[in-house]
Amino acid sequence: MIPEPARTVHTVSRVLKPWAKQHRSASPLFVRGEGCQLFDDEGRSYLDLSAGLVAVNLGHAHPRVVEAMREQAERVCFVSPALRNDARERLAERLARLAPWPEGARTFFTTGGGEANEDAVKMARMITGRHKVLTAYRSFHGSAPGAGTLTGEDRRWANEPGMPGVVRFFAPYPYRSPFGVRDAEAETRAALAHLELVLEHEGAARVAALVLEPVVGTNGVIVYPPGYLEGVRAITERHGIVLVFDEVMTGFGRVGAAFAAQRFGVTPDMITMAKGIASAYVPLGGVLVRESLARHFDDVPLMCGHTYAGHPLAVAVADAALAAMEQEGLLERARELDGWLRAAFAPLAARHEVIGDVRGLGAFFGIEFVRDRATREPLVAWYGGVNTPMERLIAALRERGVVAFGRYNVVLVTPPLVIERDAIAHAAAVLDEALAATDLLTT
Numbered sequence: 344m345i346p347e348p349a350r351t352v353h354t355v356s357r358v359l360k361p362w363a364k365q366h367r368s369a370s371p372l373f374v375r376g377e378g379c380q381l382f383d384d385e386g387r388s389y390l391d392l393s394a395g396l397v398a399v400n401l402g403h404a405h406p407r408v409v410e411a412m413r414e415q416a417e418r419v420c421f422v423s424p425a426l427r428n429d430a431r432e433r434l435a436e437r438l439a440r441l442a443p444w445p446e447g448a449r450t451f452f453t454t455g456g457g458e459a460n461e462d463a464v465k466m467a468r469m470i471t472g473r474h475k476v477l478t479a480y481r482s483f484h485g486s487a488p489g490a491g492t493l494t495g496e497d498r499r500w501a502n503e504p505g506m507p508g509v510v511r512f513f514a515p516y517p518y519r520s521p522f523g524v525r526d527a528e529a530e531t532r533a534a535l536a537h538l539e540l541v542l543e544h545e546g547a548a549r550v551a552a553l554v555l556e557p558v559v560g561t562n563g564v565i566v567y568p569p570g571y572l573e574g575v576r577a578i579t580e581r582h583g584i585v586l587v588f589d590e591v592m593t594g595f596g597r598v599g600a601a602f603a604a605q606r607f608g609v610t611p612d613m614i615t616m617a618k619g620i621a622s623a624y625v626p627l628g629g630v631l632v633r634e635s636l637a638r639h640f641d642d643v644p645l646m647c648g649h650t651y652a653g654h655p656l657a658v659a660v661a662d663a664a665l666a667a668m669e670q671e672g673l674l675e676r677a678r679e680l681d682g683w684l685r686a687a688f689a690p691l692a693a694r695h696e697v698i699g700d701v702r703g704l705g706a707f708f709g710i711e712f713v714r715d716r717a718t719r720e721p722l723v724a725w726y727g728g729v730n731t732p733m734e735r736l737i738a739a740l741r742e743r744g745v746v747a748f749g750r751y752n753v754v755l756v757t758p759p760l761v762i763e764r765d766a767i768a769h770a771a772a773v774l775d776e777a778l779a780a781t782d783l784l785t786t
């Protein structure tokens with residue numbers, strides 16, 4: 344008789360987690376979301392303080408978006424990207440209206456942000472006939488080998504040697520200047536001089552694109568000092584380099600405007616998008632290309648394409664999500680949230696020595712932790728280290744009903760844009776309590 348196979352009880356998830364050791368960790372099983380709340384399988388609710396991964400700008404389960412998803416599913420779920428589709432055309436029209444260029448814009452759709460960055464680079468190379476690409480060290484642009492090479496921080500290491508032609512530079516970081524200065528004006532001046540130097544040594548005429556997050560996201564929520572983005576725009580324009588703003592995190596209301604480009608009054612040549620474009624209800628990304636550059640491909644084949652690019656289900660959902668955001672004033676609401684977030688979280692620094700800096704813009708804040716406030720020694724080694732203190736803090740927050748994410752020594756405070764003031768105050772009180780209960784200095 345053939346014995347019955349032993350039944351295996353899977354206490355360990357069969358899902359491989361990104362950017363992490365696969366050790367067992369007691370994580371709740373999230374089964375539902377609504378507004379700013381997530382719910383686990385036991386009915387406990389959690390405040391989603393990071394809007395997923397700085398993505399669910401509209402909050403979870405917006406009824407009109409869910410309805411749009413259902414409606415589109417009933418109409419058609421797939422139309423080849425080589426054919427025209429009404430939902431795709433509608434979204435591209437809306438994006439052209441939201442874009443910062445009076446001349447107009449066209450969109451090349453992708454399935455996510457990393458792919459959008461890779462395609463932006465490919466387009467810039469085709470347009471300029473040049474090869475090199477500049478990116479900042481403290482940056483994240485995606486995981487797959489191309490975008491992973493554009494990425495400046497240690498998540499690119501597994502890709503190395505990576506895509507040829509990518510050259511990195513240091514961008515400003517006012518709290519920890521790579522140029523050894525401590526005032527914002529000097530930081531801007533030093534960073535722009537450094538960029539000019541890099542270009543001189545690389546040969547500016549060989550550089551196709553410069554890809555930059557207008558506010559740095561997972562690498563510490565770094566708001567560049569006044570004049571830096573303007574300076575980068577002037578330099579790239581002078582050298583005929585395509586300036587790409589990676590607005591995967593900053594786009595769609597995160598900093599209080601459709602794009603950071605408008606918030607800062609600095610206009611790039613292309614904008615890469617994902618996350619907030621569909622409030623992460625479905626996977627979608629894209630490259631928004633100013634009309635004068637998009638026109639290049641009227642007579643030259645655009646050598647990019649993906650089966651799921653501009654998937655009808657995704658574009659219909661994105662259009663509904665953006666329509667809801669526009670109607671509910673959410674593209675600008677982060678300007679109001681800015682004051683509330685600052686007022687709730689900045690005072691925590693006075694109560695916890697381990698907080699080195701609370702900074703941000705709009706609904707895009709980061710709290711940077713240090714071992715020593717005087718020397719600004721980071722709580723954990725910036726690169727390649729095992730991040731036990733941060734894992735403990737994130738777990739302490741979750742035990743108290745707040746889901747957040749952090750990287751290195753920075754926790755991101757980037758809630759859905761529908762959050763109310765009392766929920767912000769509650770989150771700050773929970774962080775206060777979690778910090779009091781957790782000794783972050785022991786590893």
Ligand SMILES: Cc1ncc(COP(=O)(O)O)c(C=O)c1O
Nearest residue numbers: 455456457483484485560591617
């Ligand atoms: C600024 C930025 N660019 C690109 C990406 C990559 O986007 P995706 O994960 O959709 O490929 C991310 C993801 O976090 C990001 O933060």
